[in-house]
Amino acid sequence: MKFMVVANRESMGTPPLRSVSFDQEQLRVSLQEASSRALHYQRNIVACLVKPVEYFQPINLFPCLQQCIPGDCFFWTQPSTQTAFIGCGSAAQIETWGATRFTETATGWQTLVEHAVISGAPSDTQVRFPLFYGGFSFDVLQPTTPLWEGFPHGLLILPQMLFLQEAGQTMVAINILVGPDDDIELHLTQTQALLERFQAALDSHSTRKSMINFSQCMAIHDLRPANEWRELVGNIVRQIQAGLYQKVVLARGVQVTLNPQIQASLDVSQILTRLTRSNPGSYIFAIQRGGRCFTGATPECLVRIHEGQLSTMALAGTAPRGTNELEDEQIGAELLASAKNQGEHHSVVAMLQETLLQFCRQVRSGDQRQLIKLKNVQHLMTPIMGELLAGYSILEVIAHLHPTPAVGGLPRQTSLQAIREQEALDRGWYASPIGWIDAGGGGEFAVALRSGLIGERDATLFAGCGIVAASDPESEYVESCLKLKVMLHGLGWEN
Template sequence: MDITFTNAALPQSPAPIWPADAWEQLRLQQILQQASERANTIHQPVLASFTHAVCPCDPLQYFQAFHTLHLGECFYWERPSEQRALVGVGATATIQTTGQSCVQEAAEIWRQLQAQAILGQGSAAIPDRTSGPLLFGGFTFDPLTPTTELWQAFPDGLLLLPYLLFHCDETCAALTINLQVAPDADIASLTAEISAHLHTLEQALARTLPQETDRLPAPSLQIEDLLSADLWMEQVAATVKRIKQGAFAKAVLARAVRVTNPRQDFDVIQTLKRLRESYPVAYVFAIQRQEQYFVGATPERLVCGADGQIQTMALAGSAPRGKTEEEDRQLGEELLHSQKNQGEHHVVVSTIQNALAALCSRVWVGDAPHLLKLKNIQHLQTPITGDMLPGHSILEAIEDLHPTPAVGGSPRQPALEAIRELEQLDRGWYAAPIGWIGHTGNGEFAVALRSGLLHGHQATLFAGCGIVADSDPESEYAESCLKLQVMLRGLSGEE
């Protein structure tokens, strides 16, 4: 377990202070002063968090502008259909954990970090959901799987408190500044430094105009299986054999491909633009670690916590989209009535319902699965909601829910053991929780599907399939190729 604190720094700027409102500047100074006084009392740095309203802006403009400031690594999180986004840069605090208790340890550190924090906001009224400090990050799929060089920069658990955080939803936009304030801090100097950073950000935003998604001819990407199709299908057949022998009911096997762009490095911003245009109901995300970016557009929510209520979903069972409206309707009906897919889906529903029972006073499950239709694939989906018991958080829910049978298998432990033995793949953060948690306990984590790890002109993309007793290796391989198309289209722009 490791936690580090840093304060971002840029050269002082002689440009006008931003925001220019004198009351806002005074309020910021008051927050910093209160944090310094508390730091004097407890003899350690105290978190100061200040939020003020800003003009609405395309969140990708902030993502691009943040990169030009060289304040540190960036992250991006957006649900385009709901007009909600979070964009951050720098790390005022980094919570890094290892091992099987990585989620639990992260939750405890977050409680400690908030216990002495000083929070404030500017003159404009800002809803709680859009103000205050929050952590963004994720966890590894399986901390018991050895980490390879591919995922070396992504620890078992990582939650970042950004130095600057842009929040927006359908009603407002805000910027939060998070800073560790030391005892006897020079408040005037801190205020001047923050103001310089914000003015530099304002200049960067002015240079960062919304752009159309790149319409150049799609690059001819080179795609290579990390494990050959024949060997992967042999894994599927071996898994089916174990299932029929009674070892477990289901195991999810993943595969990966290496994609190379011979022309140039992959453009993360263009990739995010394409993903959000093509998959507006998905969670579109990117998190930077050194020179790598973990990027994706996942349809699967793991858990959402808001005002004492937990919302999650069961997502299992897949079919392609039809080329015509009639073919699409027929494929959807076949999915809804498929015994294999319905059985796989029921296992996921039951597992999630049982996991939430320990955290909730009541749990509601949708009457029947419905179709979640995405651009090139459709899934069976069932909503599940619970009233969270006092004193619990969504981080605890993550620990109980992950991995769901949709990405791990059932029963959980024998399925995970089979994956470790058979899969021959370091999943890293693929199919693992990624998301955020705020200071009020609200937050949202998704399962990092339809995703890949970008590094320069190469990307490693992942896809998985739920293997059950009547799985056919060739059909499962075809399904995995269908799922890989999401990121391949995001990287190339090819329809």
């Protein structure tokens, strides 16, 4: 495996992205080849044209793409590794519902990548074009509400325009779906119009907006009263002690609303900026669907596959951060020694190892538990790796991994039934797989924790806690509040 250290280009004086253009003749040739294949196979074919671009700051690029094609936008970064994928528009999308969502999504993805025409992709790039982004809901058997309209049980989108930063390379890809009877010149005209809109957006976002502190301008209330939620935790603890479950992960939601007299609205770009600054070790993500955007900063990788190597992590067991270095170290040591948290963590490790044996030639894990220290909390973490068997994509793997005991519970089906019957919360895509997949079946999906659904003037935020026999309702409530602070601070709440 090759590791690369990439210097901060801005500090080196490298100019940021100013414009993007494509060779019209090269694009025409790609479209003609896609049209020929579409006629031969009598179905739509993807044409993907890739080219290198100047360095860009992902957070500065996102509002340009939002302006270029409102409604469908994607943002995904890992600040600590300088990896980023930012896309807009929908050249094609796969929308699925019900228990077969993963298999139907995989079938649709395979159909679209098969026979795709790829032009200009560097031979040494670590991803295979075309690249799709998307996510899945937490539970297909949980009734949906209008809150999550536009977010189906399964969704993969092939963006019209996608910017990438990966292993020191910066690229842009244009994706076009070509049908057997399509007019190639019309596709060329539409693509040129897209690039012109993007250039106009790039020019208009040359100056940054001032960050707004909404601390005195927000109304925050629990979707379920705090006392009721603590009572629910107590009831679940008693049910666990009676032997009905080993663990149940209970989530709670809060509604955040801007005061009516405030003229400003919630700005997803500013939210992403705050999340990036405060959570450099997390995945920072956003999927915009129409007027709402699912956004968050999650520390948990569900699975990553690159060149046949699979990696994931067991992340379970939580404690607060200390107020100083000594206290922080003491709390971390207590977390590592905690029988409650060790038992909760072990169940996640065992489940992941057992599941991955279906897909991997070898499965191995770290010998010792590690601590992941985030802004407000710290977690127990164990890395797990394997060598993927031929014939599988990342979609088959997440179909079997989700939901892990870290977000659902144990045993899986009985704990999920407890959540459906007692939690009284539409989780939607919260605590679910979200990420990207390339044409080779590799990619990366995270678990959408520390997240919220953002509207123009309101947001619904989510946080959950793993309830076991030794859980204390008050302590679990405090833990959930610490987790909610990630998104509250992202919104501009600084109390």
